[in-house]
Amino acid sequence: MKIVVVTGSPHRAGTSALLADKFIEGAESNGHEVFRFNAAFENINPCRGCDACGMNGPCVIPDAISEKLIQKLVDCDMIVLVTPLYYFGFSAQIKTVIDRFYSRTGSIHGKKSALLATAWNNDSWTMTALKAHYTRLCEYMEWRSQGAIYATGCGTRSMIERSDYPQKAFELGKSV
Amino acid sequence: MDRREFLKVTGTGALTLFLSGCGINAVSGDKKAGAAASPEAKPGGVSQGKKLKIVVLCGSPHKAGTSALLADKFIEGAQAAGHEVFRFNAAFEDIHPCNGCDACGMNGPCVINDAISQKLMQKLVDCDMVALVTPLYYYGFSAQIKMVIDRFYSQTGAIHRKKSMLMATAWNSSGITFNALQEHYDTLVRYMEWQDVGRVLGYGCGSRSAIEGTEFPEQAFNIGKKL
Numbered sequence: 001m002k003i004v005v006v007t008g009s010p011h012r013a014g015t016s017a018l019l020a021d022k023f024i025e026g027a028e029s030n031g032h033e034v035f036r037f038n039a040a041f042e043n044i045n046p047c048r049g050c051d052a053c054g055m056n057g058p059c060v061i062p063d064a065i066s067e068k069l070i071q072k073l074v075d076c077d078m079i080v081l082v083t084p085l086y087y088f089g090f091s092a093q094i095k096t097v098i099d100r101f102y103s104r105t106g107s108i109h110g111k112k113s114a115l116l117a118t119a120w121n122n123d124s125w126t127m128t129a130l131k132a133h134y135t136r137l138c139e140y141m142e143w144r145s146q147g148a149i150y151a152t153g154c155g156t157r158s159m160i161e162r163s164d165y166p167q168k169a170f171e172l173g174k175s176v
Numbered sequence: 177m178d179r180r181e182f183l184k185v186t187g188t189g190a191l192t193l194f195l196s197g198c199g200i201n202a203v204s205g206d207k208k209a210g211a212a213a214s215p216e217a218k219p220g221g222v223s224q225g226k227k228l229k230i231v232v233l234c235g236s237p238h239k240a241g242t243s244a245l246l247a248d249k250f251i252e253g254a255q256a257a258g259h260e261v262f263r264f265n266a267a268f269e270d271i272h273p274c275n276g277c278d279a280c281g282m283n284g285p286c287v288i289n290d291a292i293s294q295k296l297m298q299k300l301v302d303c304d305m306v307a308l309v310t311p312l313y314y315y316g317f318s319a320q321i322k323m324v325i326d327r328f329y330s331q332t333g334a335i336h337r338k339k340s341m342l343m344a345t346a347w348n349s350s351g352i353t354f355n356a357l358q359e360h361y362d363t364l365v366r367y368m369e370w371q372d373v374g375r376v377l378g379y380g381c382g383s384r385s386a387i388e389g390t391e392f393p394e395q396a397f398n399i400g401k402k403l
Contacts, residue, residue, distance in 0.1 A: 010276040
């Protein structure tokens with residue numbers, strides 16, 4: 001499979017980046033081809049809502065999303081969203097990418113998908129809103145979710161390294 | 177919006193209108209009722225006669241779009257009632273996402289020197305109420321307004337315990353359209369210990385003409401007017 005991993009954290013070696021690393025390790029060990037796009041380290045801009053694309057055409061914004069990512073998203077078999085939980089949702093960085101799906105939204109429908117998310121907090125309601133959002137996205141995009149990892153109580157690299165979430169991410173990558 | 181959905185939405189509004197005796201109702205769709213039946217429904221109930229400082233955060237890249245109209249109307253109502261409004265149009269300001277550097281320690285100046293730091297942050301700290309206004313983009317807040325929300329971080333404690341409201345518009349009109357956004361807003365309210373004073377959820381508002389034919393602008397006006 002061709003897999004696109006979109007990460008949303010501004011930390012290069014943070015908690016969600018570790019889950020992405022492990023997922024990719026698992027997927028590559030299984031022979032899949034992975035393209036990783038680290039939204040926080042690319043020149044990206046939010047959707048302007050100009051509708052020049054008509055939901056099916058080139059985007060007028062000449063940035064890394066247009067130049068490096070969109071065609072990969074169109075061509076791939078699976079999309080993996082990786083985000084730290086910021087104010088109970090996707091980080092603004094990855095949401096910027098998600099909103100830009102718009103120009104090719106039909107072509108990004110029907111893929112396989114997964115979500116890897118990390119949070120400092122560990123309450124019963126920590127991930128409720130993100131779960132609802134991911135579920136809704138999958139329904140709308142007709143994505144077939146292959147799994148989601150909601151790593152609560154993972155505020156630092158050492159916290160997540162002591163948990164079993166990295167192993168779970170590896171296994172998820174291995175299983176797809 | 178199909179007929180069943182239309183009846184449900186307008187029915188909820190009409191019933192609340194009837195029960196509360198005034199127009200401060202929020203459209204609840206098929207989810208939590210928000211402030212629809214809250215005691216704040218009487219004029220002046222939210223402000224207790226005090227002049228409120230209100231920050232309106234807009235997330236749409238359309239200057240005269242559907243969510244902008246809700247913001248306009250809310251502001252019109254709030255100003256008519258004597259409240260002071262500061263509006264920040266995220267899509268038209270130089271803003272950047274949180275770097276997660278934690279230099280602020282959740283209680284200090286942000287290292288990013290942009291419009292959020294220069295124009296907005298102190299207003300958020302000093303205000304009595306925050307109004308979040310967004311178009312529904314991929315079932316959530318637009319990236320533009322989410323960028324602002326993530327930046328609350330540097331003064332998050334000082335932005336706790338405000339009054340708040342949500343105004344959103346979407347092209348789609350099915351009952352589940354706003355579920356994820358409402359879940360997100362409810363969680364924000366819970367975490368920030370905000371007092372939710374209402375929400376306007378503009379189903380089926382894909383264009384300016386679509387929303388102008390609805391009751392949503394008036395709902396926004398009324399929430400502002402009767403704070």
